[in-house]
Amino acid sequence: MVCSTKRPGHCDRSRLRHAAEWIVAASEFELIRRFFADATPNRADVVLGIGDDCALLQPAPEQTIAVSIDTLVAGRHFLPDVDPAALGHKALAVNLSDLAAMGATPAWLTLAITLPAADLDWLAAFMRGFAALAEQHRVQLVGGDTTGGPLSVTIQAHGLLPVGRGLRRSGASPGDRLFVSGTLGDAALALRHRRAGLEAGDLQARLDRPTPRVALGLLLRDIASAAIDVSDGLHADLGHLCAASGVAARVVLAQLPLSAAVREACKADNWQLPLAGGDDYELLFSVAPERIADLKKACQAINEPIREIGELRRGAGITLIYPDGSEGRETPQGYDHFKS
Amino acid sequence: MVCSTKRPGHCDRSRLRHAAEWIVAASEFELIRRFFADATPNRADVVLGIGDDCALLQPAPEQTIAVSIDTLVAGRHFLPDVDPAALGHKALAVNLSDLAAMGATPAWLTLAITLPAADLDWLAAFMRGFAALAEQHRVQLVGGDTTGGPLSVTIQAHGLLPVGRGLRRSGASPGDRLFVSGTLGDAALALRHRRAGLEAGDLQARLDRPTPRVALGLLLRDIASAAIDVSDGLHADLGHLCAASGVAARVVLAQLPLSAAVREACKADNWQLPLAGGDDYELLFSVAPERIADLKKACQAINEPIREIGELRRGAGITLIYPDGSEGRETPQGYDHFKS
Numbered sequence: 001m002v003c004s005t006k007r008p009g010h011c012d013r014s015r016l017r018h019a020a021e022w023i024v025a026a027s028e029f030e031l032i033r034r035f036f037a038d039a040t041p042n043r044a045d046v047v048l049g050i051g052d053d054c055a056l057l058q059p060a061p062e063q064t065i066a067v068s069i070d071t072l073v074a075g076r077h078f079l080p081d082v083d084p085a086a087l088g089h090k091a092l093a094v095n096l097s098d099l100a101a102m103g104a105t106p107a108w109l110t111l112a113i114t115l116p117a118a119d120l121d122w123l124a125a126f127m128r129g130f131a132a133l134a135e136q137h138r139v140q141l142v143g144g145d146t147t148g149g150p151l152s153v154t155i156q157a158h159g160l161l162p163v164g165r166g167l168r169r170s171g172a173s174p175g176d177r178l179f180v181s182g183t184l185g186d187a188a189l190a191l192r193h194r195r196a197g198l199e200a201g202d203l204q205a206r207l208d209r210p211t212p213r214v215a216l217g218l219l220l221r222d223i224a225s226a227a228i229d230v231s232d233g234l235h236a237d238l239g240h241l242c243a244a245s246g247v248a249a250r251v252v253l254a255q256l257p258l259s260a261a262v263r264e265a266c267k268a269d270n271w272q273l274p275l276a277g278g279d280d281y282e283l284l285f286s287v288a289p290e291r292i293a294d295l296k297k298a299c300q301a302i303n304e305p306i307r308e309i310g311e312l313r314r315g316a317g318i319t320l321i322y323p324d325g326s327e328g329r330e331t332p333q334g335y336d337h338f339k340s
Numbered sequence: 341m342v343c344s345t346k347r348p349g350h351c352d353r354s355r356l357r358h359a360a361e362w363i364v365a366a367s368e369f370e371l372i373r374r375f376f377a378d379a380t381p382n383r384a385d386v387v388l389g390i391g392d393d394c395a396l397l398q399p400a401p402e403q404t405i406a407v408s409i410d411t412l413v414a415g416r417h418f419l420p421d422v423d424p425a426a427l428g429h430k431a432l433a434v435n436l437s438d439l440a441a442m443g444a445t446p447a448w449l450t451l452a453i454t455l456p457a458a459d460l461d462w463l464a465a466f467m468r469g470f471a472a473l474a475e476q477h478r479v480q481l482v483g484g485d486t487t488g489g490p491l492s493v494t495i496q497a498h499g500l501l502p503v504g505r506g507l508r509r510s511g512a513s514p515g516d517r518l519f520v521s522g523t524l525g526d527a528a529l530a531l532r533h534r535r536a537g538l539e540a541g542d543l544q545a546r547l548d549r550p551t552p553r554v555a556l557g558l559l560l561r562d563i564a565s566a567a568i569d570v571s572d573g574l575h576a577d578l579g580h581l582c583a584a585s586g587v588a589a590r591v592v593l594a595q596l597p598l599s600a601a602v603r604e605a606c607k608a609d610n611w612q613l614p615l616a617g618g619d620d621y622e623l624l625f626s627v628a629p630e631r632i633a634d635l636k637k638a639c640q641a642i643n644e645p646i647r648e649i650g651e652l653r654r655g656a657g658i659t660l661i662y663p664d665g666s667e668g669r670e671t672p673q674g675y676d677h678f679k680s
Contacts, residue, residue: 047404048508051584053441053569054406054499056506061401064387066394067482069450069496073489101393110409112452112494142407149413150490154452156409159394169392229393244391 034120035127036111040134040141046108055142057108059160066159066166068098074151084122086208087153088129094231095157096137096212097281101229103167103221104159106137106214111144112154129209137214165221167285172226172245176286178310179224179295181213184234185262188277192265203261210281216304220285223295227285233276235332237284238318245286248315254323257307271320276332286312374460375467376451380474380481386448395482397448399500406499406506408438414491424462426548427493428469434571435497436477436552437621441569443507443561444499446477446554451484452494469549477554505561507625512566512585516626518650519564519635521553524574525602528617532605543601550621556644560625563635567625573616575672577624578658585626588655594663597647611660616672626652 037050047056059065072091074080092109099106111130115123134141139157186206193200200207213229220227228241234251242249256274258266265273287295292308299306310321320328377390387396399405412431414420432449439446451470455463474481479497526546533540540547553569560567568581574591582589596614598606605613627635632648639646650661660668 048506052509053438053567054408054444054506056442056501057405057407058503059399059405065397065399065405067397067448067450067498068394069452069483069485069494071452071454071485071487071494073454073487076487076489098393102396104394108407110407110496112409112411114411114413114492143409145410145494147411147413147416149416149492152454152489152492154409154411154485154494156450156496158407161396163398166388166394166396168388227393 035123036141036144039127039131040109041138043107043138043140046140046142049140049142050144055108055110057142057158062163064161064163064166066099066102066104066161067156068095068102069154069156070094070098071152071154080151083208084125085129088126088131089133089209090129091153091155092130092133092157093210093212093281095155096133096139096214097210097229097231099157099159100212100214100217101167101227101283102159102161103165103217103227104161105218106139106157107160108158109134109139109141110156111141112147113144114147114149114152116149116151161221167217167221167224167227169226169228169241169244172241172247172286172312173288174247174312174314176225176247176288176312177292177308178238178249178251178284178286178312179306179308180230180234180257180282180284181216181304181306182211182280182282183257183259183262184230184280184282185265185273185277186259187279188273189262189265191279192273203259207279210279212281213283213304215302216283216299216306219298219302219304220283223291223298224285224287227283230280230282230284231278233278233332234280234284235275235318236278241284241286242312242316242318245312246316247312248317248319249310249312250319250321251310252321254321255307255309257305257309272332275320375463376481376484379467379471380449381478383447383478383480386480386482389480389482390484395448395450397482397498402503404501404503404506406439406442406444406501407496408435408442409494409496410434410438411492411494420491423548424465425469428466428471429473429549430469431493431495432470432473432497433550433552433621435495436473436479436554437550437569437571439497439499440552440554440557441507441567441623442499442501443505443557443567444501445558446479446497447500448498449474449479449481450496451481452487453484454487454489454492456489456491501561507557507561507564507567509566509568509581509584512581512587512626512652513628514587514652514654516565516587516628516652517632517648518578518589518591518624518626518652519646519648520570520574520597520622520624521556521644521646522551522620522622523597523599523602524570524620524622525605525613525617526599527619528613529602529605531619532613543599547619550619552621553623553644555642556623556639556646559638559642559644560623563631563638564625564627567623570620570622570624571618573618573672574620574624575615575658576618581624581626582652582656582658585652586656587652588657588659589650589652590659590661591650592661595647595649597645597649612672615660
């Protein structure tokens with residue numbers, strides 16, 4: 001602050017600002033410099049990054065842009081005392097997972113973060129988690145907004161696709177087989193353990209640091225007929241795929257890819273964790289029977305485990321095939337994350 | 341909800357969800373359909389809009405994309421009892437103003453909205469304000485996220501520019517003249533009136549429904565050397581332009597474009613409203629002397645009032661020239677919007 005002796009009334013140092021106000025006003029530039037501007041890889045297709053009214057982005061000719069925006073709110077999507085580095089990872093992973101489900105190559109990010117206080121240690125840790133995952137995928141943070149208020153994080157991810165390509169939810173046909181990546185229900189079980197005051201062990205990383213299946217999505221662009229990422233739980237997201245494609249699904253529960261812990265839990269809770277736990281960020285996709293050999297070969301080549309879990313038919317709705325051979329069409333109850 | 345008679349335990353209707361949870365889970369699709377999917381004009385360059393994991397956007401060859409993201413938080417950027425239609429307008433206007441400051445043509449929008457309750461009337465009114473302004477600028481809502489939590493709105497605006505173009509903050513040179521559009525301080529005076537329990541009259545619209553200067557920005561792309569939009573107040577935003585361009589500024593206070601009400605208020609508060617009130621969303625820009633005739637002619641042609649308010653020099657910092665001829669270099673105190 002530069003003070004003039006002419007009009008000292010303007011220079012009232014006693015008006016100390018609230019810490020959060022300080023973030024959004026006087027020191028925003030300093031924050032940007034320290035945490036954001038050089039946090040992520042520099043890409044040649046970013047004409048102008050952080051620091052002006054807009055970022056300027058230059059897709060190559062014949063590229064289509066895929067965009068997805070997601071908000072994570074404290075107390076709803078994560079516990080307020082979350083490890084900030086894990087949150088930085090997860091907030092980005094959730095968005096990269098949407099790009100993966102579209103078969104897009106991640107390129108650019110924007111980040112709008114609302115913070116209750118000017119906690120620079122917290123922000124530095126958040127950006128460490130964020131930047132490490134951004135580095136893995138060679139994606140650049142190009143713009144953002146830092147605001148004071150209840151803690152939440154909104155990220156928009158921008159990916160690139162060849163013109164005319166892109167894995168949609170709507171491309172599936174009756175007869176296509178259903179596949180899913182990774183394992184289901186681990187994050188929900190970790191959360192259940194945590195709420196019960198138990199250690200979640202290896203499962204904790206599945207809740208805190210999900211892996212966006214970006215390489216798998218790129219591969220599926222040439223093979224799958226439809227795809228979606230599993231964020232709300234297999235049943236809900238399969239419902240979206242079926243509705244968009246105008247098909248029915250049959251899911252063989254015994255085929256679901258499950259960790260030993262989730263498999264054990266399923267005995268007591270009737271498949272709630274893998275069907276409705278959510279927060280999986282695995283890819284659910286459909287493949288025409290004649291492409292299954294190509295699919296398996298390609299997934300082996302990149303060491304990406306996938307599992308066939310059912311098939312699509314004419315009609316609507318989801319039929320669950322239980323291990324005893326019985327069938328059900330019930331909708332599993334989702335977990336109300338972080339709500340009492 | 342489809343119930344199976346086989347496993348009725350899944351169909352526990354007594355587990356009524358909290359209203360906000362209802363928004364984010366079961367009815368998100370219904371909300372999307374009702375309020376978002378067809379709210380704004382359909383553009384030919386949107387390959388895939390709302391409803392999949394990502395939107396797919398197709399810029400024309402030789403186009404650069406300008407992006408800007410901004411969050412408005414209840415209690416900080418607007419009063420929690422704000423007219424939702426005005427908020428819908430303003431949240432979008434703030435972002436379009438960033439595109440205008442870059443000289444970009446608005447094209448696509450994403451909207452991440454966090455709501456404390458499933459108030460459909462509120463949301464419908466918000467979208468009316470949002471959609472009316474989107475329609476004016478032929479800009480399409482292509483994606484979003486609806487979440488339960490403390491009220492806030494994050495919008496990303498995407499604009500288009502010819503390759504190699506774009507008005508930056510950093511292009512100004514010593515000798516360039518400074519201009520500003522519209523009038524300054526009206527929104528801040530309206531807020532001051534409102535806090536004092538007074539009617540703000542005509543000023544209220546300047547606070548609630550700012551006009552993004554999109555047409556002016558397009559025109560300036562060929563004429564101005566640098567530009568920024570005035571959101572934090574003239575003094576702060578001019579400081580950003582000067583810092584980015586490596587120049588000093590002299591501002592002649594008697595030349596500031598002011599409404600009669602703000603001019604009157606300036607007598608008592610030493611130019612605080614136009615210098616540091618903020619929320620103006622006018623364009624501040626620099627023009628080389630030899631381009632001023634072109635500027636004035638072009639602005640007259642589109643009936644966009646502008647005012648020359650000073651000039652840029654070698655050095656750093658901002659010098660204010662008071663009507664009595666005295667000079668000052670003090671930093672005006674900004675208003676802490678909505679904070680006690």
